[in-house]
Amino acid sequence: MKTHKSGIIFVISAPSGTGKTTICEGLLKTLDDLKMSVSHTTRKPRTGEKTGVDYHFVDEQTFHKMIENDEFVEWAEVYGNFYGTSKRAINDILNSGHDVLLDIDIQGAKNIKRIYPESVLIFILPPSIYELEQRLINRKEDREIIRKRLSKTVEEISQYELYDYVVINDNLEKAIKEILSIITAERLKTAKINKDFINNLIMEGKNGEKRKNT
Numbered sequence: 001m002k003t004h005k006s007g008i009i010f011v012i013s014a015p016s017g018t019g020k021t022t023i024c025e026g027l028l029k030t031l032d033d034l035k036m037s038v039s040h041t042t043r044k045p046r047t048g049e050k051t052g053v054d055y056h057f058v059d060e061q062t063f064h065k066m067i068e069n070d071e072f073v074e075w076a077e078v079y080g081n082f083y084g085t086s087k088r089a090i091n092d093i094l095n096s097g098h099d100v101l102l103d104i105d106i107q108g109a110k111n112i113k114r115i116y117p118e119s120v121l122i123f124i125l126p127p128s129i130y131e132l133e134q135r136l137i138n139r140k141e142d143r144e145i146i147r148k149r150l151s152k153t154v155e156e157i158s159q160y161e162l163y164d165y166v167v168i169n170d171n172l173e174k175a176i177k178e179i180l181s182i183i184t185a186e187r188l189k190t191a192k193i194n195k196d197f198i199n200n201l202i203m204e205g206k207n208g209e210k211r212k213n214t
Contacts, residue, residue: 004187005194006033008099009090009116011109012179014124015153017135019169023124024103026176031183035098037089040066043081074104074111079145085112099183106159113162120186122179123163127170129153 014020028036040056042063051057058066063082066072075084085104093100102112112119126132132153136146160166165182169175186192 004192006097006099007094008183008186008192009094009102009112009119010034010099010183010186011102011104011112011119011121012124013104013106013109013121013156013163014169015126015132015156016149017132017139018124018126019135019172019175020103020124022172023169023176023179024101026172027101027179027183030176030180031099033098034101034183035093035096036101036103037085037093039089039104040072040075040084040086041081043083073115074108076105076107078105079148083108099187106156106162110162120165120182121163122165122167122182123160124175125157125160125166125168126153127168 012020012024024036027034038052038054038056040058040063042058042060043055045051045054045057049055049057060082063075063084066084066086067075071086071088072084073087073090075082077083083104085102085108090100090102102108104112109121113121126135129150133146133150136149141149165179167175167178167182
């Protein structure tokens with residue numbers, strides 16, 4: 001029996017190029033009971049990306065129709081593309097008895113925290129702006145896009161206090177371990193402990209006392 005109630009939403013945010021996607025992949029490989037909520041986007045798939053796995057890739061007409069139908073918990077326009085997290089995606093995971101992992105930006109994290117106050121927000125920082133720039137260059141990003149991303153990074157970092165935890169990704173393995181520690185600590189909070197498990201322990205103890213006294 002699990003010692004914690006499933007149903008915790010963990011939000012991961014980070015400036016572009018900070019290693020967020022790789023960290024999320026590491027978390028999902030380690031924790032079977034943590035599931036990624038796949039976002040919708042109007043962005044074109046990159047090489048190797050698959051719809052339904054990396055994103056639900058849709059056209060703008062479909063995306064705006066979903067907005068009109070109030071299907072998103074949060075959505076935003078980023079560099080001309082739309083991204084959104086559907087209510088159904090989150091609820092399906094929670095109802096299946098798993099915890100949810102969300103990979104979203106700061107604005108989206110604010111909305112998630114507003115709607116789900118008990119969600120846990122984790123912000124990943126680069127070890128330096130210079131190293132972040134080098135990572136973006138190595139990804140062969142357009143120079144103008146890199147300039148915009150770095151400018152936005154400074155703005156994003158200034159909002160770190162919105163988050164419950166901050167992790168510096170100066171070493172990928174260490175960063176993943178630190179976030180795993182955060183997840184474990186959150187699951188072990190008394191408010192999130194599986195009460196059925198605790199009650200069974202109490203009943204087992206009481207029954208044991210009864211047997212001793214008979």
